[in-house]
Amino acid sequence: MSDHPIPLSRPDLSALEEELVLRVMRSGRLAIGPMQEELEALVAERAGCRHGVAVSSGTAGLFCVLRSLGVGPGDEVITTPLSFVASANVILHVGATPVFVDVDPVSLNMDPRLIEGAVTDQTKAILAVEAFGNPAYMDEYARIAARLELPLIEDSCEALGATHKGRRCGSFGRAGVFGFYPNKQITTGEGGVIVTDDSRLADQCRSLRNQGRPVGMGSGASARTGSWLSHERLGYNFRLSEVCAAIGVGQMRRFDEIVEKRRATAERYTRCLLDHGDLVLPTIDARSEMTWFVFVVRLAAGFTADQRNAVIEGMRNHGIGAADYFPCIHLMPFYREKFGFREGNFPIAESVSQRTLALPFFGELGMRDVELVCQTLSVMIDRAKLRGRE
Ligand SMILES: *Cc1c(COP(=O)(O)O)cnc(C)c1O
Numbered sequence: 001m002s003d004h005p006i007p008l009s010r011p012d013l014s015a016l017e018e019e020l021v022l023r024v025m026r027s028g029r030l031a032i033g034p035m036q037e038e039l040e041a042l043v044a045e046r047a048g049c050r051h052g053v054a055v056s057s058g059t060a061g062l063f064c065v066l067r068s069l070g071v072g073p074g075d076e077v078i079t080t081p082l083s084f085v086a087s088a089n090v091i092l093h094v095g096a097t098p099v100f101v102d103v104d105p106v107s108l109n110m111d112p113r114l115i116e117g118a119v120t121d122q123t124k125a126i127l128a129v130e131a132f133g134n135p136a137y138m139d140e141y142a143r144i145a146a147r148l149e150l151p152l153i154e155d156s157c158e159a160l161g162a163t164h165k166g167r168r169c170g171s172f173g174r175a176g177v178f179g180f181y182p183n184k185q186i187t188t189g190e191g192g193v194i195v196t197d198d199s200r201l202a203d204q205c206r207s208l209r210n211q212g213r214p215v216g217m218g219s220g221a222s223a224r225t226g227s228w229l230s231h232e233r234l235g236y237n238f239r240l241s242e243v244c245a246a247i248g249v250g251q252m253r254r255f256d257e258i259v260e261k262r263r264a265t266a267e268r269y270t271r272c273l274l275d276h277g278d279l280v281l282p283t284i285d286a287r288s289e290m291t292w293f294v295f296v297v298r299l300a301a302g303f304t305a306d307q308r309n310a311v312i313e314g315m316r317n318h319g320i321g322a323a324d325y326f327p328c329i330h331l332m333p334f335y336r337e338k339f340g341f342r343e344g345n346f347p348i349a350e351s352v353s354q355r356t357l358a359l360p361f362f363g364e365l366g367m368r369d370v371e372l373v374c375q376t377l378s379v380m381i382d383r384a385k386l387r388g389r390e
């Protein structure tokens with residue numbers, strides 16, 4: 001039906017990013033330089049936080065935050081089963097145990113009413129995720145975390161620039177983390193930024209990303225004395241290269257324009273699909289402002305995972321990108337094996353995740369393509385319904 005392939009996502013890159021990358025290459029300074037510092041400042045400002053720490057990925061950023069908070073073996077971290085797998089994997093990376101709580105079927109974020117019931121003597125932190133960039137409940141998680149005297153970590157990898165009740169994503173917890181893989185709102189190719197108001201935590205993350213060197217050893221803003229080969233703690237190489245940071249600086253300078261285009265695409269989809277009886281569209285709290293990471297729709301109750309998969313397959317066969325965002329984390333083979341999770345453990349997350357699908361989504365997706373995607377989607381849903389009755 002589509003005469004050209006429509007990808008699931010496409011980064012929005014301009015001549016500005018090209019120019020900044022060239023500037024880095026011509027400067028000869030390819031790591032630990034001014035682009036990283038500018039990116040950190042721009043992202044921290046966008047999140048309303050005092051400090052930004054650039055890292056090589058969102059996953060690395062979450063890992064650094066957990067390590068800096070002292071989360072380790074024997075500890076538990078409360079989190080959501082309906083997310084990209086990395087948000088729970090990082091808990092395993094530090095040797096701790098993820099404790100999942102089910103989601104609220106409207107926002108798809110953790111059901112705040114279930115959090116206290118999951119707390120044990122081993123609970124060390126709450127790791128909340130804005131599912132598909134939806135910031136619902138972030139203020140409530142912060143209140144619950146404060147009451148329980150637990151740090152809230154905000155995995156904001158899908159929510160850069162979003163707000164809830166006037167507050168910016170990334171700023172609700174002790175630290176927030178953004179990821180800049182090419183399908184996110186902005187990209188650095190690979191990369192991420194940790195944001196926080198806690199200067200000690202920021203310094204610890206700066207040290208961890210730079211082989212455990214003391215801060216100031218070419219890793220932070222102000223240089224201190226000391227040896228480049230003196231390592232205070234077990235660190236890692238999670239630095240972001242200047243080339244990647246330059247792409248990010250260009251993207252951040254164009255942030256409002258990029259987000260506005262994504263909003264327009266989301267609006268086009270909403271207009272086209274509003275009256276589709278077999279679909280549930282994203283439900284956004286009136287007090288939230290989205291920057292739109294993806295456009296994920298859900299087949300109505302009664303549709304099966306097989307039917308949803310057939311819809312995705314059918315769209316792909318017509319050159320239209322579609323994906324099953326997100327399978328439940330607790331049902332991933334290695335989580336099943338390690339923890340004995342099975343179907344039925346988190347019924348709402350499971351019921352939702354088997355019926356959701358992500359549609360092609362990026363700022364340059366025009367009305368004609370959106371209409372094509374929606375028409376193809378409708379045809380595939382009708383086919384899946386027929387097949388479901390056989
Ligand atoms: C993308 C993403 C991550 C990981 O970010 P990377 O930069 O790919 O490591 C973590 N959590 C969530 C919710 C994400 O969407």
